[in-house]
Amino acid sequence: MHRTTWVEFNRCALRHNAKTVRRLAPNAAILAMVKANGYGHGADWVAEHLNDIVDGFAVARLNEAMLLRKQLSDKRIVLLGTEHDAISLNECALHQLDVVIHDLQTATLLASIKLPQAITVWLKLNTGMNRLGMSEPEFIDAHQLLKQSPNVATLHHMSHFSDAETTDKTRSIEQYQCLHTLSHSLGETPISMANSAAIISFPQSHLNWVRPGIMLYGDDPTNTLNEGDLQAAMTFKAKVLAVRDLAAGDGVGYNRRWQSASTSRIATVAAGYADGYPRQAPDGTPVLINGKRAALAGRVSMDLLTVDVTGLEINAGDTATLWGDNLSAAEVAQHCGTISYELFTRITQRVERVY
Ligand SMILES: Cc1ncc(COP(=O)(O)O)c(C=O)c1O
Known part of the structure; x- marks a missing residue:
C-alpha cells in the first residue's frame, strides 16, 4: 500500500508499558x-490489547464509555468527572x-432517583488541583448520603495530583495525606490517586487503584525511568517528497522564516499542521530521516514541513519520523512548547493508521 503520511501503532510496546505499570505498582489494580x-x-x-493486563478502563465522556461498553461486555469502565442528570445516571x-x-x-441527585441497578x-x-472535586465537608456529606443508597453498589474514593511530575514532592504528599486521612476516617473504602508520574515517583500513593x-x-513524565522501561506505542x-539545494541567503517556506546561512539542502516532508504536526x-x-537526526527549517504549513538535511544522504521517497521510535514525542513537544499528550491526541483523521 502506498503511503505518504501515517502513524504506526505498536502493540508490543503498549503491552510492555502496561507490564511496567504492573511491575512498579504490584499491589494496586490498574x-x-x-x-x-x-x-x-x-x-x-x-x-483490545490491554484487556488481559489491566483491571479497568477510564474515559471522560459518556459517548466514549458507551462505545467501549459495546466492545467490552463485562470489564470495569469508569466515566471520569463529567456533568450528570437523572437520564445520564x-x-x-x-x-x-x-x-x-x-x-x-x-x-444528592443520585440518592434521590431510582436506578435500574446499583452502580x-x-x-x-479536591485536594488542591481546584479543577473538579468536593471540599472535605461536601465529600463527607456525599459519602454519608451514598453509603446508604440502594443505587450504589460500592463506593470508591479518589483525587488527582496537580504536581506529581515535579521532583519536590511537598505538594503531592499534602494532597495524598488529605485524601488518605479523610478516606480512612470514613471507613474502609478503595482509594485511587496515582497518575503516571505518581506511579513512577511516589510509590506510597499507589493505594488500591493506579490510573496510568x-x-x-x-x-x-518524570524523566527518571531507565531506557527501555517504556517504549513508544505510536x-x-x-515521506520525503522533494530535496533541493539552496544557496546562501535563500529562504524556506512561508515568510521565508528560515534562511540559509551557507549552501544547504532542504527536504520537504509530507506532514503539516492539518495532519497534527x-x-x-x-x-x-x-526530525529523523532515514534514522538520522535533522532539524526543522521554516514554518510548518498545512500539508508540508521542511527540514535542513545539509550533509545528510537523503532522497525523495525516504521516510521521516516526526516522533515515536528513536525520537520521543516528549522531546518534540518540548521544542513546541507543549506536551506529548497534546501531540498524541491531535493527529488528524486523514492520517492513515497502521496497526
Ligand atoms: C483523573 C485522571 N486520572 C489519571 C489521569 C492520567 O494521567 P497521566 O496521563 O498523566 O498518567 C488523568 C489524565 O489527565 C486524569 O484526568
Whole structure:
C-alpha cells in the first residue's frame, strides 16, 4: 500500500508499558486511561490489547464509555468527572458504567432517583488541583448520603495530583495525606490517586487503584525511568517528497522564516499542521530521516514541513519520523512548547493508521 503520511501503532510496546505499570505498582489494580480515543492511539485498539493486563478502563465522556461498553461486555469502565442528570445516571446504570461524582449536587441527585441497578461510584475529593472535586465537608456529606443508597453498589474514593511530575514532592504528599486521612476516617473504602508520574515517583500513593495514562503510551513524565522501561506505542511518519539545494541567503517556506546561512539542502516532508504536526514548531525541532537526526527549517504549513538535511544522504521517497521510535514525542513537544499528550491526541483523521 502506498503511503505518504501515517502513524504506526505498536502493540508490543503498549503491552510492555502496561507490564511496567504492573511491575512498579504490584499491589494496586490498574485503571488504564483511554480517554480521548486512547490518547489518540484508538481506545478500541488499546482496550483490545490491554484487556488481559489491566483491571479497568477510564474515559471522560459518556459517548466514549458507551462505545467501549459495546466492545467490552463485562470489564470495569469508569466515566471520569463529567456533568450528570437523572437520564445520564440511568444510562450509566443500564450499561454498568462506574461514575465519578465530583459535586454534592450530583450525589444528592443520585440518592434521590431510582436506578435500574446499583452502580459503583467514585467520589472525588479536591485536594488542591481546584479543577473538579468536593471540599472535605461536601465529600463527607456525599459519602454519608451514598453509603446508604440502594443505587450504589460500592463506593470508591479518589483525587488527582496537580504536581506529581515535579521532583519536590511537598505538594503531592499534602494532597495524598488529605485524601488518605479523610478516606480512612470514613471507613474502609478503595482509594485511587496515582497518575503516571505518581506511579513512577511516589510509590506510597499507589493505594488500591493506579490510573496510568501517558506512560502506557510510552512517555515518562518524570524523566527518571531507565531506557527501555517504556517504549513508544505510536510512531508518526511521512515521506520525503522533494530535496533541493539552496544557496546562501535563500529562504524556506512561508515568510521565508528560515534562511540559509551557507549552501544547504532542504527536504520537504509530507506532514503539516492539518495532519497534527504542531504549527508552532520552531526551527531546530528534531526530525529523523532515514534514522538520522535533522532539524526543522521554516514554518510548518498545512500539508508540508521542511527540514535542513545539509550533509545528510537523503532522497525523495525516504521516510521521516516526526516522533515515536528513536525520537520521543516528549522531546518534540518540548521544542513546541507543549506536551506529548497534546501531540498524541491531535493527529488528524486523514492520517492513515497502521496497526
Ligand atoms: C483523573 C485522571 N486520572 C489519571 C489521569 C492520567 O494521567 P497521566 O496521563 O498523566 O498518567 C488523568 C489524565 O489527565 C486524569 O484526568
